[in-house]
Amino acid sequence: MSLAFDPFLPLPIILAIALVALLLVGWAIAKRMRGAALRALALAALVLALANPVANFEDREPVTSVVAIVVDRSPSQMSADRTARTDAALKALTERLARYPAFEARVIEAVTDPDAQSPSTRLFEALASGIRDVPSSRLAGAVMITDGQIHDVPGSLSALGLDAPLHGLIVGDENEIDRRVDVVRSPRFGIVGEDQEIVYRVNEDGAAASGPVDVTVRINGERTLTETVTTGEEASFYLKLPRGGENIIEFSVGELDGEVTTANNHTVTLIEGIRENLRVLLVSGAPHAGERAWRNLLKSDASVDLVHFTILRPPEKQDGTPISELSLIAFPTRELFVEKVDEFDLIIFDRYQNRGVLPVLYYDYIARYVEDGGALLVAAGPEFSGIQSLAETPLAPALPAAPTGAVTDAGYYPRLSDNGRRHPVTRSLPGGSSEPPEWGRWFRTVGVGNTTGDVVMRGADEQPLLILNRYGEGRVAMLLSDHGWLWARGFEGGGPHVALYRRIAHWLMKEPSLEEEALRATANGRTLVVERQTMSDTTDPVSVTLPSGETREITLSPAGEGLFRSELVLDQPGLVEVTSGDLRALAHVGAVDAPEFRATVSTTDVINPISTESGGLTVRVNADASNLPQILPTRSSRIDAGERMGLRASNESVLKGVRSVPLFGGFLGLALMILALGTTWFREGR
Structure with a gap:
């Protein structure tokens, strides 16, 4: 109850009346007038009645305290046994809390995001989100139903910001075992063909003793080897990356009898294969306008090591210059074309003709190089139709077409063939889907016949312009025009020469993204x-x-x-x-080596330190949750509840309404006034 005033007159008037009454009472007392005390009481009652005192009676209702129940629904909890135990513990806890009107249960389902980069069990993050609207004074405590494998446990109670008991109910048996394989160290990138080391370890959580176990290693799905390692000890696996781009290396071990899950009996690591600088041999004939286009393209790529062999003056031109002065340097032709030809990733013949500069035997070495898996690009001009054509050398079997002797000099738009619209080298060339194509014209096509492979572009009169073919283990491309440089110079708007040349080169070097099938x-x-x-x-x-x-x-x-x-x-x-x-x-x-599957054996060790610090307890619950601890309502968040779960009950209440009773209103006030005045009159009448 509280006392308030609701005056009938303005306060200054009441104060003035009270002052006059006080002066009259004082004067009466000073004169020793008879009945002064009764007059003072009557005047006081009059002033009090004008002030209208009111008694306020508040109607309050106690506020319930929130108990946050965080339920672990992560993948490690998805086995039938653990799901059943979790549901049983949740049901038993909510039923027990329902017996206490002071507590309100709030269930927070902590579900792991399967699309996360690294899926993990984040119960404390779910707790913080679930009680964001609950004042700290109304939080009775938190209970986590989990297997104990939590990956966002704060370092201390102060970092948690929870001023209430935290309890852990651990589902799972104490004697659980699990076998898992973990990648300890692995490079993210590696050079193709060079040795890479991956360090891994097989762990057996909860097992009685360690011992030998067989580990199977697969690279890009292909079984590579099976080796025996000792559990608990690090082991190294060495490999040479077989290809550029993403390589998947998988380690797997057999199932352990009675283990919790087999989901972590295998793990993968991804290594991005990077090709070391590509070695390209560019063999040019007589200087021509398009030679610089090839050279500029290859030199602009920092990953290309270019060796350029070019004929600046053919042997038939005799001007008396000594042989020792015919080249800027003594060019190592035998070393390039015989001894180290296999070290090149790509050989390009750019308008080259057989003038006797290279011995005929060298062409046979190049043909064998292609057959054994090498890459050859022939950019042909009019010389390909003459008697000094590469088709008249031992390289001919590797070529996808033979010259007819005809050369067409007429303007035309290079067009994609039906195969070219499907082939990844030419399919998405900018401007190639319209008619006519949105690029400039060329003005020469070398005629060929007996073509093999895929004709992906056509020139004048629908003649083959670009042919892609496989020869043995290697690949060959033939561009039957020397006017690609017109695109590089921007003639009639130019064209996608950079995209075309690069795709041809990458297809020749077996880039996976450019495979036809x-x-x-x-x-x-x-x-x-x-x-x-x-x-x-x-x-x-x-x-x-x-x-x-x-x-x-x-x-x-x-x-x-x-x-x-x-x-x-x-x-x-x-x-x-x-x-x-x-x-x-x-x-x-999903994520590679996700924390969610690194350890799946139930444990009390992770949550127990911070639970103890908060005044809570951590216990294992059995299959039917019959051993669930008793609940102890307290007024403090730091009380030793022993083997019971202490939960703090709030002292707060909600004001439902206020009932006001005027003390001098109604018959009571009237009776008091009559009594005071009547007493005064009665005293005066005696």
């Missing part, structure tokens, strides 16, 4: 993107093998000329295999 699989979070490149108009469905071993068949939809694509959302992280006929692709869905 290819199957690619990439992962973006949980979404698997499957892409099929083909020279055909249609493609068959592809088979997808999930990490669990389940196989699904999906149909690909057209995504462009020669390109088919489909997406599949997966809920299983791990290595996915995609096959289509003889083609095979791998992708890893």
